Amino acid sequence: MRRATNNFVRACITFALVLLPFLGGQGIAQAHAIVISTSPAGWEVLGTSPAEVSLTFSEPVELGLATVRILGPAGDTITTAAPVHAVDRPEVLVVSVPRALSDGSYTVNWQVTSADTHPVRGTFVFSVGQPSKFAATSPAEAHTGTDRAVELSYGTARWLSFAGLALLAGAAFFVVWCQTTPVAGRRIRVLLWSGWWSLLAATVLVPLLYGPYATGRSLTAAADPSLIAGTAGTRLGLAMLARLLLLGLVGAALLRLLRRAEPAEATDLQRRRRGAAVLAATCALALTWSAASHNAAGALTGPAVVADAAHLTAMAVWLGGLVVIGAVVRSADASAMRVAVLRFSQVALMSVLVLVVTGVFQSWRLVGTPSALVGTSYGRVLLVKVALIVVLVAFGAAARRWVQRHYGFPVVTPSDRRRAARGPGHRQVRRFGAVVAAEAGIAALVLGLTAVLVNTSSAAAELASQSRPAEVVTPVPGQPVIADFDAGGAAGRGKVAALVTPGASGSSEVHLAVLDEGGRPKEVAEVRATLSHPERSPGPLTVPLRYSGVPGHYISDALSLPVSGRWEMSLKVRTSDVDEAIVHVSVGIP
Template sequence: MNNFARVCIAFVLALLPVLGVQGVAGAHAVVISTSPAGWAVLGTSPAEVSLTFSEPVELGLATVRMLGPAGDTITTAAPAHAAGRPEVLVVAVPRALSDGTYTVNWQVTSADTHPVHGAFVFSVGQPSTSAALPAPAQTHTSADRAVTLSYGLARWLSFAGLALLAGAAFFVVWCQTGPAVGRRVRVLLASGWWSLLAATVLVLLLYGPYATGRPLTAAADLSLVANTAGTRLGLAVLSRLLLLGLVGVVLLRFLRRADESEATDRQRRRRGAAVLGTTSVLALTWSAASHSGAGDLAWLAVVADAAHLTAMAVWLGGLVVVGVVVRSADALAMRVAVPRFSQVALVSVLVLVATGLFQSWRLVGTPSALIGTSYGRVLLGKVAVAAVLLALGALARRWVQRHYGFPVVSPSDRRRAARGPGDRQVRRFGAVVVAEAVIAGLVLGLTAVLVGTSSAAAELAEREQAAEVAQPVPGEPVIADFDTGGAAGRGKIAVVVAPGASGGNEVHLAVLDERGRQKDVAEVGATLSHPERSPAPLTVPLRYSGLPGHYISDALSLPVSGRWDMSLKIRTSDVDEANVHVSVGIP
């Protein structure tokens, strides 16, 4: 069994320990407390509104918007950090607020660069009796499909550009013989540099609309670009642009002098180290603004992620170069360059396995997370595609060993080495390499998807938080999705039972569309039942408040405390109807 086969087996076995350990990565920023508290009724107008998060948040793209009882926007100061507390976001309220219920919508960028948003409400004097019930769905909208697709393509192009640039550069300084740099390789180097430059600019322009839920046209908003530049991702992208400028100057200088003389072994090692070092520094601009930059062991995770990306770029980019060289290089050049790259590929795979295992442990952690989260499923897909890539790599390595790995001792060996493999055999090898390069592009695509997907640990933590919120808390809103199946039949319904005590209560129902806007429907009905104390469901008498999608029951008497089950009927047309069940708590 050769070394490459052992690496392939290790690649599969390396995943097994992941199923038995717990990850340590943190989740997104979560609101721990607000001031005023949610659903609080204040005697006087507050001078400021503050939110305390579970981790530091950035100000670059942070927004806090306050809506009044009639849905009007209340002018506030720009968000700021509390003195010495980067996890606390403060917004000053410049004028006294009149009596009524106010909604505070907020949006921040988490430490892993993913946008997080939500809402809470409070009242001054007394709650509004006719205002629409606010809900978290009425906050900031997610990025539309055009922005999401464009931003994803820009991320993929940035990875592809890095792979072309780093792979071609390392192949030139480490693998090839002779001073000449072929025209095709020069084209690959230039394509990699320009692709990475263009993709980096696109990421800078598109991240603002992606994080704030604005349309694609907002990419031209210079103020939004300036705000993006103040975020962790913005600083990383600007650093990448600066590094690319320096790399471009060095690349031009190298290509002008590359044909002067053949490099010595010392120069080859020095140049190889310089290419790897530069690629690693470029890779850090991704790692520092990704999942790796947040949570415990962040410094080690950033280093591991940068090493992972560097190994991937050198290997996958080198595959493209080999696919070009095997059709144009002579037998002697191939006898030296191809085996050298085969060794590079082997080392790259070892690095990918080690760093991938660490990342999987940190960002996934448990067996259920692998198949129960979006991140885990995409990761499994990437592993499956990478396994196919490794299998093709094993075939390519066997071909290299067969045609270039034999010792040159006898005159016939020298003639065989000078002659090289036949054209037909080279074409077969080239076909395998091209297939590897195509699959490598898919691996880069899945990598780009992983970068834009919440980590499994974060997704599970959010589910746990949602489950806690879903427990019936007296006086707190309960929100549920509905789908009547018809046109525009999806939305949310929010319920508040106030004050949430045994005896007389007031029920508020708010029907919202998918974008969180108030939605009128044909009919809304509700019943309440107690699993132990209610012999039959109690009908909740609802009246239309006059505002779209808002219904009120003025005097509902609940005789006993405990957990009550509410059945809601939502009808959006004559034939489209859905039933939703939620729980409300009465102490």
């Protein structure tokens, strides 16, 4: 057993060393749709009323729960058609404006769901004729965050679905692969049906709660027919429908398995066929998670989705099997346990290997850099999950040593046969059961953290919107506001200077200069800016910047802001493909 463990560790190290260089060219999964452009553009002043409003995203977006609301100068809601995709362009969202808009400034509040099922919201302003003195704001129409009760309920339902999958898959695989005969005892039957019913309940609850979760509404909206219909048209809704159909087939197969009464020991060929069938069914169920997760931002048949499904399958077989071992270890006879526990020990070893291989691949895609492990919520939760898995593996190693000592010895002499028939003592079995129970408890925490990770923005996406507090400087008219930034490494540090001055026709001009630590102009990969007002702005408003031709200098001219005074500017400075920093400064708008 020790040799197998050493070989396993060597395989993991070899895999990491061989795979990581090739993953460098894979790119980091962003996981969230990002607005590339809008029509009308942000802050654009149109001569005539637009016939439609469109938004172009970085990836295809869902229509099911998408909303685009246009607020007029007086705060009234402009009636529009339902959002649709542009012809052959699922990344473009179009809303027709059926009537001519009067002169003034209009605020567009939009909300969509990304391919990974996370809601994305934003705001921009455009004007027709002459900009209004104040932009429209309407508390009733402004986007809000997710309700805490909805978020907790939705996360609990996701955890229940993972727990149900683990119980169902782990118990089924234990019966057909680890036992000498494919006959489920009373305790295993309870675990099998508990897993099936738990997964069924979660599959019904998740789409009901997803509508309020994605739209920021309360729990009472879960029964809203319009939300249910909208969820049914999303990728998550379709995945839940597919899972319901699969659960129906699995339930029929489960009834057939539990009615089987085969006293004879299954042959190796029968075991392989039944084991393969259970693994295939588990993989099919796991794909209903993978198709609506962080890994689904690309193609549904891509390596990320396949790796995620393999990861969930290995986790379910291993963690569910632990619960089964803990449930039957005291009730089974010594000869049956001698076979079953040894077989499960091998299954656990292979499951951990698959978890390590797929986990490294997923972490590289969704985290990207070592600094993101401690600098983002996703990375910190992932670290806690990895720590728990390390503890789980340590408990598993102790259990495997116990199994080898009490069941793994060769039966040669009559004394060995008597020892094998007698099995370990009651006290020793109780100690082993305590170790397995501790493993099962830690496994429940791992499943909980898995549900949290599913609902958490990936580290790469979080870095793109993460705010790093900076010293707030009171703006002085006509004077630039300077702030330090640190995107990581010596080449990632510098300063950014922001200045807002009066422009033509009563508009404003924004000048941004990126400097190195010595105050010299610094070339960077990208600079983005947004403006928000603590009272007058419904959300961050994008500042359209263009490169001036001078190194490190960016300009936004003809910027029509709805109100003068003190505004908060958020600046994102990206120094490389993955390194970026976000700083906040206060600027005075003349």
